[in-house]
Amino acid sequence: MHAQISATTYRALGILWVLLAALPWIAPNNYWLNLGTLWLTNLLLIASLNLLMGYSGQISLAHGAFYGIGAYVSGVLGAKYGVSPWIGLPVALVATGVVAFAVGWPTLRLRGHYLAMATLGFNAIASVLFVELRDWTGGPNGLVNIPPYTLFGVKLDSDRSFYFLALIAVGIALVLLLNLLDSRTGRALRALSTAEVGAQCMGVDVHRYKILVFVVSAMFAALAGCLYAHHNAFVSPESFDFMVSTMLVVMVALGGTGHWWGAFLGALIYTVLPEVLRSFGDLELLIFGVSLILVLLFFPRGMGGALDLLCAKIAGLRSRGPGAKPPSADARGAGADS
Amino acid sequence: MDASLLLQLAFGGIVSGSIYALVALGFNVVFKSTDAINFTQGEWVMAGGMLAAWIHQQFAWPLVMLVPLAVGCIALLGLVSERLSIYPLSRPTPMAITLVTIGIAITTKALVMLTLGKQPMSLPSFSGAESIAIGGASLQPQALWIVGLLLATMLGVHLFFERTLLGKAMKAAAADRDAAALVGINVARTVMWCFVIAAGTGALAGIIITPMTLTSFAAGTVLGFKGFSAAMLGGLGSLRGALAGGLLLGLLESFAAAFISSKYKDAVAFVVLLLLLFFRPSGLLGRAQIQKI
Amino acid sequence: MIAVRGLSVRFGGLAALSDIDLVVPPGTVKAVIGPNGAGKTTLFNVISGVQAPSAGSVLLDGENVTARPAHERARRGLARTFQNLQVFSGMSVLENVVVGMHVKLHAGVFTSLLRLPSGRREEAAARERARALLGRVGLAGKADLPVSALSFGDLKIVEIARALASEPKVLLLDEPTAGLPAAEAGRMADVIRAINAEGVTVLLVEHNMRVVMSVSHDILVLNFGRRIAEGEPAAVRAHPEVIAAYLGTGLDAAHA
Numbered sequence: 042m043h044a045q046i047s048a049t050t051y052r053a054l055g056i057l058w059v060l061l062a063a064l065p066w067i068a069p070n071n072y073w074l075n076l077g078t079l080w081l082t083n084l085l086l087i088a089s090l091n092l093l094m095g096y097s098g099q100i101s102l103a104h105g106a107f108y109g110i111g112a113y114v115s116g117v118l119g120a121k122y123g124v125s126p127w128i129g130l131p132v133a134l135v136a137t138g139v140v141a142f143a144v145g146w147p148t149l150r151l152r153g154h155y156l157a158m159a160t161l162g163f164n165a166i167a168s169v170l171f172v173e174l175r176d177w178t179g180g181p182n183g184l185v186n187i188p189p190y191t192l193f194g195v196k197l198d199s200d201r202s203f204y205f206l207a208l209i210a211v212g213i214a215l216v217l218l219l220n221l222l223d224s225r226t227g228r229a230l231r232a233l234s235t236a237e238v239g240a241q242c243m244g245v246d247v248h249r250y251k252i253l254v255f256v257v258s259a260m261f262a263a264l265a266g267c268l269y270a271h272h273n274a275f276v277s278p279e280s281f282d283f284m285v286s287t288m289l290v291v292m293v294a295l296g297g298t299g300h301w302w303g304a305f306l307g308a309l310i311y312t313v314l315p316e317v318l319r320s321f322g323d324l325e326l327l328i329f330g331v332s333l334i335l336v337l338l339f340f341p342r343g344m345g346g347a348l349d350l351l352c353a354k355i356a357g358l359r360s361r362g363p364g365a366k367p368p369s370a371d372a373r374g375a376g377a378d379s
Numbered sequence: 380m381d382a383s384l385l386l387q388l389a390f391g392g393i394v395s396g397s398i399y400a401l402v403a404l405g406f407n408v409v410f411k412s413t414d415a416i417n418f419t420q421g422e423w424v425m426a427g428g429m430l431a432a433w434i435h436q437q438f439a440w441p442l443v444m445l446v447p448l449a450v451g452c453i454a455l456l457g458l459v460s461e462r463l464s465i466y467p468l469s470r471p472t473p474m475a476i477t478l479v480t481i482g483i484a485i486t487t488k489a490l491v492m493l494t495l496g497k498q499p500m501s502l503p504s505f506s507g508a509e510s511i512a513i514g515g516a517s518l519q520p521q522a523l524w525i526v527g528l529l530l531a532t533m534l535g536v537h538l539f540f541e542r543t544l545l546g547k548a549m550k551a552a553a554a555d556r557d558a559a560a561l562v563g564i565n566v567a568r569t570v571m572w573c574f575v576i577a578a579g580t581g582a583l584a585g586i587i588i589t590p591m592t593l594t595s596f597a598a599g600t601v602l603g604f605k606g607f608s609a610a611m612l613g614g615l616g617s618l619r620g621a622l623a624g625g626l627l628l629g630l631l632e633s634f635a636a637a638f639i640s641s642k643y644k645d646a647v648a649f650v651v652l653l654l655l656l657f658f659r660p661s662g663l664l665g666r667a668q669i670q671k672i
Numbered sequence: 673m674i675a676v677r678g679l680s681v682r683f684g685g686l687a688a689l690s691d692i693d694l695v696v697p698p699g700t701v702k703a704v705i706g707p708n709g710a711g712k713t714t715l716f717n718v719i720s721g722v723q724a725p726s727a728g729s730v731l732l733d734g735e736n737v738t739a740r741p742a743h744e745r746a747r748r749g750l751a752r753t754f755q756n757l758q759v760f761s762g763m764s765v766l767e768n769v770v771v772g773m774h775v776k777l778h779a780g781v782f783t784s785l786l787r788l789p790s791g792r793r794e795e796a797a798a799r800e801r802a803r804a805l806l807g808r809v810g811l812a813g814k815a816d817l818p819v820s821a822l823s824f825g826d827l828k829i830v831e832i833a834r835a836l837a838s839e840p841k842v843l844l845l846d847e848p849t850a851g852l853p854a855a856e857a858g859r860m861a862d863v864i865r866a867i868n869a870e871g872v873t874v875l876l877v878e879h880n881m882r883v884v885m886s887v888s889h890d891i892l893v894l895n896f897g898r899r900i901a902e903g904e905p906a907a908v909r910a911h912p913e914v915i916a917a918y919l920g921t922g923l924d925a926a927h928a
Contacts, residue, residue, distance in 0.1 A: 147657045154416070158611045159656045162649040165608075169646040217785050224784030224791060225777050232760045232771045239758025242720050244746035244775035244838065253781060283604065287418075287481065294478050299762070327493060330486030334464045337479050341469050 046223040050301065054219070058212050064204070071200040078200070078272065080312040081207040082265045085214055087292050087311065088304035089261030092218060094290070095299030096227065097254045098234030099149070102286045103160035104262050106167035109281025110137045111263025116187040116270040117177050126190045126271045133267050134260050141259035142252060149251040164283045171278040183277030187270050203272050210268060214261055221257070222301075230254055295336055297345020306344040383515025388633045390513075394522040394591075396629020397529040401584035402606025403613065403621035404536065405577035411616045412553040412573040415476035419460065420581055421603015422487040427453045427582025428589035429491050429596065432500035442505060450582045456487070457578025461571045471570075484603070492596040499595040502586070521590045528587050532580055533622055539576075540618075549573060612652055627651075673698040673842055673873040674719060679728030681714050681897075688714040689897045692728070696842075696890075701864065701874040703884045706894035707917055712877040713755055715894070716844050719875070720752045721745045733841065747775050749841030753831040753848065755877070759819045765830055766815040769802040772837030802837060809833045809863065824851040836867065843867060845876040849883055861886050885909070893917070 064077050090104045114136045115129035124132075148159040172181050179185065189198035190206060197206050221227050232240040233247045241247050270276050279285075288311070296307025314332075318325040340347050402424055409417040431449040434440060440448075460483045468475055505524050510517040540546040552559040552569040560566050585594065592598075605628065613624025628648055635647035676694040680687065689711045696702045704712050717723035719730055721742030729738045737745050751772070760768050777798055779791040806815045809829050814822060822830065828851055835843055848864070849857040861883045868874050868887070878884050884891065884905070891908045893901040895917040901908050908914055 148653075151656060154414075154615060155656055157416075159653055162608075162611075162652045162656070165604075165649045166646045166653075169643060169649075173642045220787040221781075221784050224787070225774065225779040225795070226781055226784040228763075228767060228771055229774060231763060232774075235760045235762055236758040238722055238742075239754065239760065240771070241742040242722065242746055242752050242758070243771050243834065244743050245771075246741075246743045284600070291478055291481055294474070323493060324489075326485060327489035330482050330484070330489055333482035333485065334479055337475065337482060338464065338467055341475065 046219060046301065050219060051216075054212075054215060058208065061208055062205075065201050074200045074204050076312060076316065078204050078207045080308055081204075081211045082268050083292075083311045084304060084308035085211050085265040085268075086262055086289060087296065087307045088215060088218060089258040089265075090289050091293045091296065091298065091300075091304045091307075092222070092261075093254055093258040094293050095297075095303070096222060096234060097230045097251060099251060099255065100153070100157040100290070101160045101255070101258070102157055102283060102290065103144070103164045103167070104258075104289050105281045105283065105286035106164040107137050107141060107259040107262040108266045108269075108285070109167060109171055109276075109278070110140060111266025112270040112276045112281070113171060113178055113184065113266075114263075115267040116184050116276050119188045119271065120184055120186045121177065123188075126188060126267070129271075130264070130267050133263050137263035137266075138256050138260050141256040145252045145255040149248060149255060161283055161286070164281075164286050168278055168282045171281060178278070181278060183275055184270075185275050187274045187276065189271050189274065198272075198274075207268055207272075210264065214264060218261070219301075226250070226253075291333070295333075295340070295343050297343025297348070300343065300345025300349060302348060303343050303345025306348070310344075384637075386514050387516035388637055389630065390516055390518050390522065392630035392633030393626060394525055394629070395632065396609075396626035397526045398584060398588050398602075398625070399605050399609035399628050400622050400625025401529050401532060401580060402602060403610035403625050404533065404618065405581045405584075406607055406610040407616050407618060407621045408536070408573050408577045408580070409480075410610070412549055412570055413471070413476050414473035415480065416473075416607065416615075417574075417577060418477065418480040418603065419457075419484040419487055420577060420606055421599040421601070422484045422491075423453055423457060423578045423581035423599075424585040424588075424602050424606070425594060425596065425599030426456065426487060426491050427585030428502070428594040428598075429495050429500060429585070430582070431586045432502050432589055432594060433495045435502055436500060445502075446583070446586055449586055450579050453582035453585075454575050454579035457574045458571060460487070460578075461574035465570065465574070466567060484599075488596055488599060495596070497596060499593040500589075501593050502589045504590040505587075519591065521587070525587050525591075528583065529622075532583060533618065536576065536580065537618060545569075545572065608648060608652060612648075612655060673700075673733060674875060675731040676715075676719065677729050677731070679715070679718060679730070680726050681711075681718060681723065682726045687897050689718070689725075689894075692894075692897075692899055694892060696873055696875050698733075698841075698873050699868070699871055700889040701868050701876065701887050702890045702892065703876050703878055703888040704892045704894060705878065705881075705884060706900075709896075710894040711897040712894055713846060714897075716752065716846055716875075716877060720750060720844060746838065749838075750844070751835035751838050751840035751842070752844035753828065753835055753846050755846040755850065757824070757827055757831065759827050759830060761819055764816050764818055765806065765811065765822065766799065766802050768819060768830055769805055769834045769837050770798050772834035773798050773802065775838050802833075805833050805837055806830075825853070825856065828852065832863070840872060842873045842875065845874065845878075847877055847879065849878060849880045857883055 061077070065074060068074055068077070086104065086108060090101065093099050093101050111133045114133040115126060118124035118129040118132060119126050144160075144163050148156060148163070151159055171178050189196050189203070191197060195202070197203050229240065229245045229250055232243070233245055233250055237247055269280075292307040292311045293304070295310055296305070297303030314329065318329055321328055342349075402420055405420045405423065406417055409415065409420070427449050430452055431445050434445055434449065464479050464483055465471065465476055468479065504519070504521045506520045508519065510519055511523075540550055548559070548564045549569040549572060551562070552564050552566045556566050559569075606625075609624040609628040610621055611624065612627050613620030613622070631648050631651060632644050636644040639647055674694070674696040676692055679689055679692040679694075681689040692715065694715075704715060706712055714723060718725050721737070721740060721744075725738070729736055731737065732745060732748055732750060735748070737748065760771060763771075777794055779794055782788075783791040803812065803815055806812050809832060811826065811829060811833065814826065819827060819830065828848060832845070832848065845864070849860050852860060857880050864874060864876065864883075864887045876884075876888070888905055891903065891905055892899060893908060893911070893914050900913045900917060901911040
């Protein structure tokens with residue numbers, strides 16, 4: 042069952058964000074800050090893909106492409122045309138949204154495998170374009186000289202300043218995402234992902250909602266792209282190819298499709314794992330492959346699902362006997378915010 | 380239009396298309412029995428070629444020994460992979476199996492890298508390297524082996540599914556797991572055999588293309604991707620679709636590279652795929668899926 | 673209220689429905705009966721917009737809706753339940769019913785994204801109404817349970833509550849008593865009559881003859897996709913072709 046979103050969820054997110062804001066002072070060096078920034082960007086990518094996969098049941102293997110379109114549009118505007126990244130950002134979001142709409146409209150009439158294949162095909166085309174539109178993108182060697190964000194004349198290119206920018210941007214995005222899920226729109230999405238015909242007969246314009254969530258999730262990926270481009274000052278096509286898209290899908294599954302906190306865990310794995318494996322040298326790939334298989338075997342519902350089970354067990358232990366109400370009913374106050 | 384140029388392009392397209400078709404075959408066999416997409420297929424192709432090349436390098440054994448040995452080893456690898464990773468799945472949904480094959484693919488790639496090294500390797504051509512001239516175009520003899528073995532393998536797999544009891548049992552299990560189980564078919568076993576066949580045919584494909592292209596531990600990914608694209612074009616799950624899709628992809632790439640642009644040839648293939656998906660989602664030869672309300 | 677003209681549905685070589693005409697006057701209860709495979713659910717699927725007909729037209733409140741997709745028919749006051757359930761797993765019973773109100777609520781994407789007060793107020797009111805509706809059908813105590821915790825029979829009632837949530841003009845009930853214990857079937861008949869008393873036109877597919885006879889103003893009998901009888905309950909009941917369709921020929925008709 043999709044975990045209920047309640048006031049508690051918002052509060053938990055708020056507390057987490059306050060804790061994260063303290064990272065620059067807790068972290069022993071900038072390496073951790075950079076890791077934090079990377080985690081935030083990955084969180085945005087995985088949470089938005091989770092919205093698509095977990096809450097509306099669509100498989101997309103094009104998420105890497107949208108990440109790339111956001112990065113390249115904002116990056117090219119900044120590097121080649123001297124446009125301020127603050128303007129590049131909304132332009133990139135809108136451009137990605139338009140592309141997602143154009144791709145989504147015919148594609149989202151397809152189901153299951155066909156949708157996966159079409160999105161894979163689209164990602165492949167995007168990869169070719171990233172490489173071949175050399176005059177803009179810089180070709181296979183990538184785009185360089187991407188300017189950083191500036192605020193009141195100050196460049197936000199230090200690890201610390203960018204960390205705060207990412208923290209705020211991703212924080213806002215996640216709140217918007219939560220809002221969307223806990224609303225009439227979110228409910229319609231969840232309905233169409235579990236019983237499409239039923240949803241349709243209840244008045245949900247299924248096709249329109251599928252496109253909506255596809256576009257929204259693509260725009261979040263584009264936001265991640267912008268953050269990445271202007272922090273890294275360099276982007277290249279391999280960061281956005283179908284392997285990346287596939288890995289993102291794997292991370293959503295590992296975190297637990299449709300579990301809100303699953304995305305946080307998935308992003309953690311995606312960020313930390315390469316760092317941990319690096320120290321193993323040649324064995325890196327082998328350990329990764331075997332670990333992946335093991336996790337998939339032992340956590341069929343992903344980490345988020347395991348977490349849910351754990352919480353349910355704890356709640357079950359805490360309740361005072363058979364007459365007690367399930368915890369979810371208690372968490373809801375006057376019934377207005379569950 | 381220069382006829383010999385067209386012929387040359389067609390040859391090139393058919394040869395690469397045959398390779399894609401062989402890889403696509405493996406995808407379709409696994410898809411038919413599990414509804415899942417087997418990400419390991421490309422790695423098995425690579426592993427077959429690498430193993431054969433390595434044995435040849437170390438022991439200089441003749442082809443007649445190399446081929447069955449390498450194919451057998453990789454088929455065994457497929458079997459072991461399935462037993463260790465797919466069989467224990469508590470809920471073998473297509474998505475779960477697909478994800479696990481990603482893990483197997485990475486593991487396989489890593490194993491090959493660790494045991495056989497990172498250097499590219501090759502095999503000598505099966506029957507010499509003298510090009511044959513046909514109608515103004517030239518053809519390498521290895522190409523004939525590729526096309527010949529493709530057709531033989533397709534025929535073999537077809538006969539297996541149509542004429543043997545095990546093959547028919549696998550088809551039944553693919554069509555309806557529960558009904559097949561009820562008539563006494565060990566469904567989990569049929570899944571295992573599918574992986575064995577996919578690994579074996581993949582390895583065979585890898586061996587016969589290695590003389591024409593160097594192979595290395597990283598070569599599997601792209602090949603798998605192309606093979607999957609071919610499978611999509613032809614219709615997932617259809618053996619004839621693998622053949623049609625593979626040849627179509629090969630020819631599209633060949634002609635697009637010549638007449639449109641060699642840079643955009645990959646994009647052309649995918650544009651065709653997208654168009655096909657929008658107008659004929661089941662692919663060229665696949666069957667449309669019907670939902671009962 | 674509902675009218676169907678010359679409706680035919682073919683699946684390949686199989687004619688699921690052949691040239692069906694049907695009229696359900698506003699405010700009445702019409703039952704569609706017939707042996708399994710007669711085409712009853714197909715008829716429902718065409719009227720609700722889930723299945724496109726091979727020929728013929730569907731009219732809702734005088735308007736030709738044949739080309740309109742299902743969600744637009746819902747918007748025009750059509751609601752239905754499903755023979756094999758289309759409940760939204762992963763949601764609570766209450767949330768399922770609130771989905772039924774989708775056409776009555778107005779919060780759009782922006783209102784949702786920004787969590788505007790108008791949207792929040794609407795949500796709170798919707799939940800209250802859903803709870804009240806569940807109370808009316810006797811499921812108030814189970815409102816916050818996940819749907820996976822309820823029996824098939826209970827879920828059929830949840831679907832009815834969900835359909836009623838949209839305040840429909842026309843309600844299509846697909847085998848409402850299937851899965852209910854015999855004692856409950858009588859209560860279901862009461863519920864149907866109560867819904868009809870509020871002015872809702874009801875079209876129902878049902879196998880339980882006692883319920884059919886007690887609630888319907890009119891009955892249509894289908895067999896092999898064709899109409900074999902139509903009329904008031906007493907007339908249909910005695911119709912020789914109807915008896916033959918259910919019981920075959922050569923059996924004592926008095927036991928029908």
